Amino acid sequence: MENLIITTIQTDLFWEDTRKNLIQLEDKIRSIGTETNLIVLPEMFSTGFSMNPEKFAEKPFGHTFEWMKKQAGRCQAAVTGSYIVEEDGLYYNRLVWIEPDGRFQVYNKRHLFSLSEEPSHYAPGSRKAIISYRGWKICPLICYDLRFPVWSRNTEDYDLLIYVANWPEKRSHHWRSLLLARAIENQTYTVGVNRVGRDGNEFYHSGDTTILDYSGRILSYDAHIEKITTSELSFQKQQDFRRRFPFLADRDSFNLY
Secondary structure (H helix, E strand, O other): OOOEEEEEEEOOOOOOOHHHHHHHHHHHHHOOOOOOOEEEOOOOOOOOOOOOHHHHOEOOOOHHHHHHHHHHHHHOOEEEEEEEEEEOOEEEEEEEEEOOOOOEEEEEOOOOOHHHOHHHOOOOOOOOOOEEEOOEEEEEEEHHHHHOHHHHOOOOOOOEEEEEEOOOHHHHHHHHHHHHHHHHHHOOEEEEEEOEEEOOOOOEEEEEEEEEOOOOOEEEEEEOOOEEEEEEEOHHHHHHHHHHOOHHHHOOOOOOO
Protein backbone atom coordinates (compact mmCIF):
# COMPACT_ATOMS: atom_id res chain seq x y z
CA MET A 1 0.00 0.00 0.00
CA GLU A 2 1.31 3.46 -0.89
CA ASN A 3 2.29 6.05 1.68
CA LEU A 4 0.11 9.08 2.36
CA ILE A 5 1.53 12.60 2.17
CA ILE A 6 -0.38 14.97 4.43
CA THR A 7 -0.14 18.76 4.76
CA THR A 8 -1.41 20.62 7.83
CA ILE A 9 -2.14 24.34 7.77
CA GLN A 10 -1.88 26.07 11.14
CA THR A 11 -3.08 29.64 10.70
CA ASP A 12 -4.62 32.65 12.36
CA LEU A 13 -8.18 33.38 11.22
CA PHE A 14 -10.03 36.60 10.44
CA TRP A 15 -12.99 36.74 12.83
CA GLU A 16 -16.28 36.06 11.02
CA ASP A 17 -14.86 37.12 7.66
CA THR A 18 -15.24 34.31 5.13
CA ARG A 19 -13.87 36.28 2.20
CA LYS A 20 -10.58 37.17 3.90
CA ASN A 21 -10.12 33.67 5.31
CA LEU A 22 -10.60 31.97 1.95
CA ILE A 23 -8.22 34.41 0.26
CA GLN A 24 -5.47 33.83 2.83
CA LEU A 25 -5.99 30.06 2.85
CA GLU A 26 -5.84 29.89 -0.93
CA ASP A 27 -2.53 31.76 -0.77
CA LYS A 28 -1.24 29.31 1.83
CA ILE A 29 -2.36 26.30 -0.20
CA ARG A 30 -0.62 27.71 -3.28
CA SER A 31 2.58 28.09 -1.24
CA ILE A 32 2.80 24.41 -0.25
CA GLY A 33 5.31 23.87 -3.05
CA THR A 34 5.62 20.09 -2.73
CA GLU A 35 3.61 17.02 -3.57
CA THR A 36 0.81 16.26 -1.14
CA ASN A 37 -2.21 13.94 -1.06
CA LEU A 38 -4.24 15.58 1.71
CA ILE A 39 -4.54 19.16 2.99
CA VAL A 40 -6.07 19.64 6.46
CA LEU A 41 -7.52 22.99 7.58
CA PRO A 42 -8.70 23.96 11.09
CA GLU A 43 -12.22 23.85 12.50
CA MET A 44 -14.51 26.63 11.21
CA PHE A 45 -11.70 27.80 8.96
CA SER A 46 -13.88 30.35 7.17
CA THR A 47 -15.13 32.27 10.25
CA GLY A 48 -13.38 31.22 13.44
CA PHE A 49 -15.40 29.50 16.18
CA SER A 50 -18.51 31.62 15.71
CA MET A 51 -21.78 31.24 17.59
CA ASN A 52 -23.57 33.31 14.94
CA PRO A 53 -24.66 30.65 12.43
CA GLU A 54 -27.69 32.70 11.42
CA LYS A 55 -25.32 35.21 9.82
CA PHE A 56 -22.61 32.96 8.42
CA ALA A 57 -24.13 29.57 7.58
CA GLU A 58 -23.98 28.41 3.98
CA LYS A 59 -26.13 25.93 2.13
CA PRO A 60 -24.56 22.46 1.69
CA PHE A 61 -23.17 23.23 -1.79
CA GLY A 62 -22.46 26.91 -1.28
CA HIS A 63 -19.46 29.16 -1.84
CA THR A 64 -17.05 27.48 0.59
CA PHE A 65 -17.89 24.02 -0.73
CA GLU A 66 -17.11 25.19 -4.27
CA TRP A 67 -13.91 26.85 -3.03
CA MET A 68 -12.75 23.56 -1.44
CA LYS A 69 -13.62 21.68 -4.62
CA LYS A 70 -11.52 24.14 -6.63
CA GLN A 71 -8.51 23.76 -4.29
CA ALA A 72 -8.72 19.96 -4.38
CA GLY A 73 -8.84 19.90 -8.17
CA ARG A 74 -6.01 22.38 -8.58
CA CYS A 75 -3.70 20.65 -6.09
CA GLN A 76 -4.79 17.12 -7.01
CA ALA A 77 -5.13 16.47 -3.28
CA ALA A 78 -8.05 15.93 -0.92
CA VAL A 79 -8.96 18.98 1.17
CA THR A 80 -10.76 18.85 4.52
CA GLY A 81 -11.81 21.16 7.35
CA SER A 82 -15.06 22.35 8.95
CA TYR A 83 -17.30 25.35 8.43
CA ILE A 84 -20.89 26.42 9.21
CA VAL A 85 -23.66 24.81 7.15
CA GLU A 86 -27.44 25.17 7.27
CA GLU A 87 -29.51 22.21 6.12
CA ASP A 88 -33.23 21.57 6.60
CA GLY A 89 -33.50 24.47 9.03
CA LEU A 90 -30.65 23.25 11.29
CA TYR A 91 -27.12 24.59 11.67
CA TYR A 92 -24.12 22.26 11.71
CA ASN A 93 -20.43 22.55 12.44
CA ARG A 94 -19.72 20.39 9.40
CA LEU A 95 -16.46 18.87 8.27
CA VAL A 96 -16.35 18.53 4.51
CA TRP A 97 -13.93 16.18 2.74
CA ILE A 98 -13.47 16.77 -1.00
CA GLU A 99 -11.23 14.76 -3.33
CA PRO A 100 -9.62 15.92 -6.59
CA ASP A 101 -12.30 14.26 -8.71
CA GLY A 102 -15.06 16.05 -6.80
CA ARG A 103 -16.20 13.15 -4.67
CA PHE A 104 -16.98 14.26 -1.13
CA GLN A 105 -18.16 13.18 2.30
CA VAL A 106 -19.33 15.15 5.32
CA TYR A 107 -19.22 14.74 9.08
CA ASN A 108 -21.31 16.82 11.48
CA LYS A 109 -19.61 17.47 14.83
CA ARG A 110 -21.00 15.01 17.35
CA HIS A 111 -19.87 16.57 20.65
CA LEU A 112 -20.84 20.23 20.87
CA PHE A 113 -18.86 22.41 23.26
CA SER A 114 -21.22 23.33 26.08
CA LEU A 115 -18.88 25.91 27.67
CA SER A 116 -19.34 28.11 24.62
CA GLU A 117 -23.07 27.27 24.31
CA GLU A 118 -22.43 25.54 20.99
CA PRO A 119 -25.41 23.16 21.63
CA SER A 120 -27.70 26.21 21.73
CA HIS A 121 -26.74 27.16 18.19
CA TYR A 122 -25.86 23.94 16.38
CA ALA A 123 -27.36 20.48 15.94
CA PRO A 124 -25.15 17.48 16.79
CA GLY A 125 -24.15 14.84 14.30
CA SER A 126 -25.12 11.22 14.79
CA ARG A 127 -22.61 9.18 12.79
CA LYS A 128 -18.91 8.95 12.11
CA ALA A 129 -17.57 9.21 8.58
CA ILE A 130 -15.00 6.57 7.65
CA ILE A 131 -13.41 7.65 4.39
CA SER A 132 -11.56 5.37 1.96
CA TYR A 133 -8.86 7.32 0.16
CA ARG A 134 -5.78 6.06 -1.68
CA GLY A 135 -6.16 2.70 0.08
CA TRP A 136 -6.31 4.29 3.57
CA LYS A 137 -9.30 4.30 5.92
CA ILE A 138 -9.54 7.73 7.52
CA CYS A 139 -11.67 8.95 10.43
CA PRO A 140 -12.05 12.77 10.59
CA LEU A 141 -13.46 14.31 13.78
CA ILE A 142 -13.83 17.83 15.19
CA CYS A 143 -12.25 19.50 18.25
CA TYR A 144 -14.32 18.60 21.36
CA ASP A 145 -14.76 15.05 19.98
CA LEU A 146 -11.18 14.53 21.14
CA ARG A 147 -12.31 14.33 24.77
CA PHE A 148 -14.55 11.30 24.14
CA PRO A 149 -12.55 8.12 23.56
CA VAL A 150 -15.59 5.92 22.92
CA TRP A 151 -16.60 8.04 19.92
CA SER A 152 -13.01 8.05 18.64
CA ARG A 153 -12.46 4.33 19.26
CA ASN A 154 -10.96 2.43 16.34
CA THR A 155 -13.79 -0.06 15.86
CA GLU A 156 -13.62 0.38 12.07
CA ASP A 157 -9.93 -0.52 11.69
CA TYR A 158 -9.12 2.92 10.33
CA ASP A 159 -5.54 3.91 9.52
CA LEU A 160 -5.60 7.64 10.21
CA LEU A 161 -7.45 9.70 12.83
CA ILE A 162 -7.81 13.46 12.20
CA TYR A 163 -9.05 16.23 14.51
CA VAL A 164 -9.62 19.77 13.23
CA ALA A 165 -9.93 22.33 16.01
CA ASN A 166 -10.23 25.79 17.51
CA TRP A 167 -8.72 24.67 20.85
CA PRO A 168 -7.70 27.51 23.22
CA GLU A 169 -4.19 27.76 24.60
CA LYS A 170 -5.39 27.67 28.24
CA ARG A 171 -6.19 23.96 27.73
CA SER A 172 -3.33 23.11 25.38
CA HIS A 173 -2.00 20.53 27.86
CA HIS A 174 -5.27 18.63 27.47
CA TRP A 175 -5.04 18.85 23.67
CA ARG A 176 -1.52 17.47 23.55
CA SER A 177 -2.19 14.74 26.12
CA LEU A 178 -5.44 13.55 24.54
CA LEU A 179 -3.96 13.42 21.04
CA LEU A 180 -1.20 11.23 22.43
CA ALA A 181 -3.71 8.97 24.18
CA ARG A 182 -5.87 8.60 21.05
CA ALA A 183 -2.83 7.61 18.97
CA ILE A 184 -1.62 5.02 21.47
CA GLU A 185 -4.97 3.43 22.31
CA ASN A 186 -6.08 3.23 18.66
CA GLN A 187 -2.64 2.29 17.27
CA THR A 188 -3.10 4.78 14.47
CA TYR A 189 -1.52 7.83 12.94
CA THR A 190 -3.22 10.77 14.63
CA VAL A 191 -3.28 14.34 13.33
CA GLY A 192 -4.55 17.37 15.25
CA VAL A 193 -4.79 20.66 13.31
CA ASN A 194 -5.50 23.74 15.39
CA ARG A 195 -5.54 27.48 14.70
CA VAL A 196 -3.31 30.16 16.21
CA GLY A 197 -4.05 33.72 17.34
CA ARG A 198 -6.87 35.47 19.18
CA ASP A 199 -10.47 35.04 18.16
CA GLY A 200 -13.31 37.55 18.41
CA ASN A 201 -13.88 36.59 22.04
CA GLU A 202 -10.22 37.27 22.91
CA PHE A 203 -9.40 33.60 23.43
CA TYR A 204 -5.80 32.88 22.45
CA HIS A 205 -4.96 29.73 20.47
CA SER A 206 -1.42 28.38 20.50
CA GLY A 207 -1.90 25.93 17.64
CA ASP A 208 0.03 22.90 18.87
CA THR A 209 -0.70 21.20 15.56
CA THR A 210 0.64 17.68 15.90
CA ILE A 211 1.23 14.58 13.82
CA LEU A 212 1.75 11.38 15.82
CA ASP A 213 2.47 7.88 14.65
CA TYR A 214 0.72 4.66 15.71
CA SER A 215 2.93 4.31 18.81
CA GLY A 216 2.45 7.90 20.01
CA ARG A 217 5.78 9.15 18.67
CA ILE A 218 5.66 12.81 17.62
CA LEU A 219 6.46 13.24 13.92
CA SER A 220 5.68 16.95 13.76
CA TYR A 221 4.73 19.64 16.27
CA ASP A 222 4.30 23.42 15.90
CA ALA A 223 3.05 26.04 18.37
CA HIS A 224 2.32 29.80 18.41
CA ILE A 225 3.25 30.46 14.77
CA GLU A 226 1.52 30.12 11.44
CA LYS A 227 3.01 27.02 9.87
CA ILE A 228 2.48 24.71 6.92
CA THR A 229 3.88 21.23 7.49
CA THR A 230 4.03 18.28 5.11
CA SER A 231 4.74 14.75 6.36
CA GLU A 232 4.73 11.32 4.77
CA LEU A 233 2.95 8.50 6.59
CA SER A 234 3.96 4.88 6.00
CA PHE A 235 1.07 2.43 5.71
CA GLN A 236 3.40 -0.56 5.87
CA LYS A 237 5.18 0.54 9.06
CA GLN A 238 1.83 0.92 10.82
CA GLN A 239 0.68 -2.51 9.68
CA ASP A 240 3.95 -4.07 10.84
CA PHE A 241 3.60 -2.40 14.25
CA ARG A 242 0.04 -3.68 14.66
CA ARG A 243 1.16 -7.20 13.79
CA ARG A 244 3.93 -7.08 16.39
CA PHE A 245 1.62 -5.60 19.03
CA PRO A 246 -1.94 -6.84 18.25
CA PHE A 247 -3.60 -4.88 21.07
CA LEU A 248 -6.59 -3.87 18.94
CA ALA A 249 -7.69 -7.51 18.86
CA ASP A 250 -8.37 -7.27 22.61
CA ARG A 251 -10.57 -4.16 22.44
CA ASP A 252 -14.04 -4.23 23.97
CA SER A 253 -17.12 -4.58 21.80
CA PHE A 254 -19.93 -2.07 22.31
CA ASN A 255 -22.78 -0.29 20.55
CA LEU A 256 -23.55 3.42 20.65
CA TYR A 257 -27.17 4.56 20.84
